[in-house]
Amino acid sequence: MKTMKLGSSNLEVPVVALGCMRLPSLDKQQAERFVQTALEQGANFFEHADIYGAGKAEELFAEAVHMSPSVREKLILQSKCGIVPGVMFDFSKEHILNSVDGILKRLNTDYLDTLLLHRPDTLVEPEEVAEAFDLLESSGKVRHFGVSNQNPMQIQLLKKYVKQPLIANQLQLSITNATMISQGFNVNMENGAAVNRDGSILDFCRLHDITIQPWSPFQYGFFEGVFLGNEKFPELNKKIDEIAAKYEVTNTTIAVAWLLRHPANMQPVIGTMNIERLKDCIQAAEIRLTREEWYAIFLAAGNILP
Numbered sequence: 053m054k055t056m057k058l059g060s061s062n063l064e065v066p067v068v069a070l071g072c073m074r075l076p077s078l079d080k081q082q083a084e085r086f087v088q089t090a091l092e093q094g095a096n097f098f099e100h101a102d103i104y105g106a107g108k109a110e111e112l113f114a115e116a117v118h119m120s121p122s123v124r125e126k127l128i129l130q131s132k133c134g135i136v137p138g139v140m141f142d143f144s145k146e147h148i149l150n151s152v153d154g155i156l157k158r159l160n161t162d163y164l165d166t167l168l169l170h171r172p173d174t175l176v177e178p179e180e181v182a183e184a185f186d187l188l189e190s191s192g193k194v195r196h197f198g199v200s201n202q203n204p205m206q207i208q209l210l211k212k213y214v215k216q217p218l219i220a221n222q223l224q225l226s227i228t229n230a231t232m233i234s235q236g237f238n239v240n241m242e243n244g245a246a247v248n249r250d251g252s253i254l255d256f257c258r259l260h261d262i263t264i265q266p267w268s269p270f271q272y273g274f275f276e277g278v279f280l281g282n283e284k285f286p287e288l289n290k291k292i293d294e295i296a297a298k299y300e301v302t303n304t305t306i307a308v309a310w311l312l313r314h315p316a317n318m319q320p321v322i323g324t325m326n327i328e329r330l331k332d333c334i335q336a337a338e339i340r341l342t343r344e345e346w347y348a349i350f351l352a353a354g355n356i357l358p
């Protein structure tokens with residue numbers, strides 16, 4: 053698969069990342085088949101979080117990939133920490149360090165390529181995050197760092213103390229959840245799309261060489277469902293199907309190609325556990341939509357231009 057550099061680092065990664073949040077829905081045999089197919093297709097970037105399946109996603113992954121030092125060399129592994137589900141967010145030094153130890157144990161590895169802070173913690177003491185990152189880096193447990201669901205000021209606050217570059221910011225972004233894009237078109241207009249909900253995070257990430265990793269690239273709302281083939285989005289599906297027919301690919305491929313067409317060089321994190329759809333998503337790396345097609349899809353989803 054086509055590759056790119058993650059943020060300002062030299063870490064070369066495939067342009068499509070595989071999210072493992074839904075891995076626990078597979079049994080061990082299915083998980084093995086899924087992971088092996090991904091690797092055969094060049095999709096070797098696997099994205100986790102300590103909370104997925106309450107840790108089961110990481111454990112199942114390590115089993116499915118038959119983790120060993122020689123296998124580990126072929127993988128790029130990312131995980132996230134900082135959420136205590138239903139209780140709180142926790143960016144304390146102690147929590148970050150303990151979480152990483154748990155992640156490494158479950159993944160059966162001694163290092164992560166990237167660690168992201170999962171969701172902003174308003175009680176964050178950035179000096180503590182900096183201490184945790186220094187220890188994780190010097191011990192070799194984590195090679196690169198990033199954030200998730202953070203706005204520019206939250207990132208700036210961390211950057212004041214953290215010395216490692218923050219190379220990725222994972223954010224919810226899909227054709228139907230594109231406020232970070234539509235707001236940029238509607239600056240200062242008297243319409244709802246002008247509302248700047250995220251402090252211009254798209255431009256901020258481009259300016260600071262932070263790769264945006266769009267999560268849930270097929271979902272509308274907050275996990276309300278998939279927009280593809282959904283009767284709630286007739287115009288969007290008509291347009292996507294028309295473009296898919298032109299390129300002789302599936303609608304799934306076009307939905308990922310739409311994200312990849314943005315010059316911010318995003319790395320979508322896909323969540324399918326279906327092998328055919330996985331291949332369709334990977335195929336998006338081969339397609340470059342025209343400017344006209346990109347805009348037509350954006351508008352067909354109900355987004356507005358002034």
Ligand SMILES: NC(=O)c1ccc[n+]([C@@H]2O[C@H](COP(=O)([O-])OP(=O)(O)OC[C@H]3O[C@@H](n4cnc5c(N)ncnc54)[C@H](OP(=O)(O)O)[C@@H]3O)[C@@H](O)[C@H]2O)c1
Pocket residue numbers: 070071072073074099100170200201222223266267268269270271278280304321322323324325326329
């Ligand atoms: N940072 C964060 O806060 C955050 C939040 C949520 C997720 N994430 C990350 O993002 C990853 C992706 O999230 P997600 O799973 O919600 O994303 P997604 O790729 O938008 O959704 C995947 C789900 O949609 C289903 N689906 C149905 N039709 C599909 C089609 N035509 N194409 C693709 N999928 C289709 C899949 O089912 P099948 O398996 O049957 O294809 C699967 O259940 C997660 O694994 C996780 O790593 C991060």
